[in-house]
Amino acid sequence: MEQIETNTDFAKDVQTGLTSGTKSLSSKYFYDDTGSRIFQDIMRMPEYYLTDCELEIFETQKQHIFESFTESGDEFELIELGAGDGMKTRILLSYLLEKNCDFKYIPIDISEDAVSNLVIDLELKLPELNIIGKVGDYFELLNEKEFNGQTKKILLFLGSNIGNYNYPDTLAFLSKLKEVMNPRDLLFIGFDMKKDSDIILKAYNDPHGHTAAFNLNLLQRINDELDADFILQNFKHREVYDSETGTAKSELISIKNQSVEIKELNLTVSFEEGEAIFMEISQKYDTVMINELAERSGFQVVRNFFDKRLFFMNSLWKLK
Numbered sequence: 001m002e003q004i005e006t007n008t009d010f011a012k013d014v015q016t017g018l019t020s021g022t023k024s025l026s027s028k029y030f031y032d033d034t035g036s037r038i039f040q041d042i043m044r045m046p047e048y049y050l051t052d053c054e055l056e057i058f059e060t061q062k063q064h065i066f067e068s069f070t071e072s073g074d075e076f077e078l079i080e081l082g083a084g085d086g087m088k089t090r091i092l093l094s095y096l097l098e099k100n101c102d103f104k105y106i107p108i109d110i111s112e113d114a115v116s117n118l119v120i121d122l123e124l125k126l127p128e129l130n131i132i133g134k135v136g137d138y139f140e141l142l143n144e145k146e147f148n149g150q151t152k153k154i155l156l157f158l159g160s161n162i163g164n165y166n167y168p169d170t171l172a173f174l175s176k177l178k179e180v181m182n183p184r185d186l187l188f189i190g191f192d193m194k195k196d197s198d199i200i201l202k203a204y205n206d207p208h209g210h211t212a213a214f215n216l217n218l219l220q221r222i223n224d225e226l227d228a229d230f231i232l233q234n235f236k237h238r239e240v241y242d243s244e245t246g247t248a249k250s251e252l253i254s255i256k257n258q259s260v261e262i263k264e265l266n267l268t269v270s271f272e273e274g275e276a277i278f279m280e281i282s283q284k285y286d287t288v289m290i291n292e293l294a295e296r297s298g299f300q301v302v303r304n305f306f307d308k309r310l311f312f313m314n315s316l317w318k319l320k
């Protein structure tokens with residue numbers, strides 16, 4: 001099997017992932033504009049309890065969140081990493097405006113559609129909001145000079161985005177954030193908590209097929225961008241959850257023996273019936289794990305905010 005060198009990260013990562021012993025695709029490529037749109041459908045499903053929990057936290061505890069954000073009295077930049085449609089954030093934004101807070105909102109997302117829709121919508125609904133949308137990878141953007149000024153930064157990383165990183169990558173992610181943070185800055189992270197397996201599995205094995213479509217969209221992206229011939233109906237989505245470790249895993253399963261040609265990579269990949277492509281983890285946490293994570297990555301927990309069922313936690317951190 002001859003393989004050619006290509007210089008895009010996407011092509012390289014697809015090649016590495018599909019030629020490894022256990023096949024995998026990196027979930028960071030889920031979010032083209034279509035993927036981002038499908039994810040918004042996922043967030044609106046009743047089974048995807050995470051959205052309601054975080055909405056509840058923001059609705060019921062916005063005053064405490066506001067107090068924690070503004071304790072020092074400084075103006076600040078509220079920078080949201082992977083903002084998506086900002087559906088939950090707008091509760092906080094409205095409240096901060098109501099309280100005459102001196103802040104600028106900077107949503108960052110890799111999806112151009114997500115950022116432009118969010119900016120248009122917020123300019124209409126919250127005209128007094130000072131907003132600057134940024135399209136691109138959050139780390140590349142955070143390293144730009146404009147974020148290295150003296151204005152206090154509050155970084156938002158909502159939903160359960162952090163759960164999509166495995167443990168070493170989570171530590172690496174937090175260490176990169178630390179590099180761009182100053183002592184007055186804050187980090188506000190969403191964590192999905194460990195809970196009954198049935199509730200977790202229902203959120204991902206959804207009856208509407210949105211999670212399946214979200215995963216299959218990455219095969220479509222390979223078809224479109226790397227001239228491949230994946231037949232999407234020949235793969236099905238499967239979710240498994242290990243209640244001990246708190247790790248939920250998304251996989252695409254080949255429903256038959258088949259070969260797929262990826263012309264841009266000059267690569268033919270064979271799949272056996274029942275063979276899995278590992279797609280993404282969704283890590284669930286408990287408070288011990290979260291405290292340990294903060295400690296190990298050089299942060300200090302300032303305050304935790306839970307929903308009433310204790311399904312979800314927003315944790316506010318500062319540098320240690």
Ligand SMILES: C[S@@+](CC[C@H](N)C(=O)[O-])C[C@H]1O[C@@H](n2cnc3c(N)ncnc32)[C@H](O)[C@@H]1O
Pocket residue numbers: 028031036039043081082083084085086087088108109110111114136137138139157158159160161
């Ligand atoms: C799981 S969604 C969460 C959206 C939102 N934070 C929420 O909680 O509803 C992840 C979002 O992050 C964006 N994203 C993923 N990786 C990114 C990256 N490296 N840089 C910027 N945005 C990214 C995606 O486009 C998507 O909108």
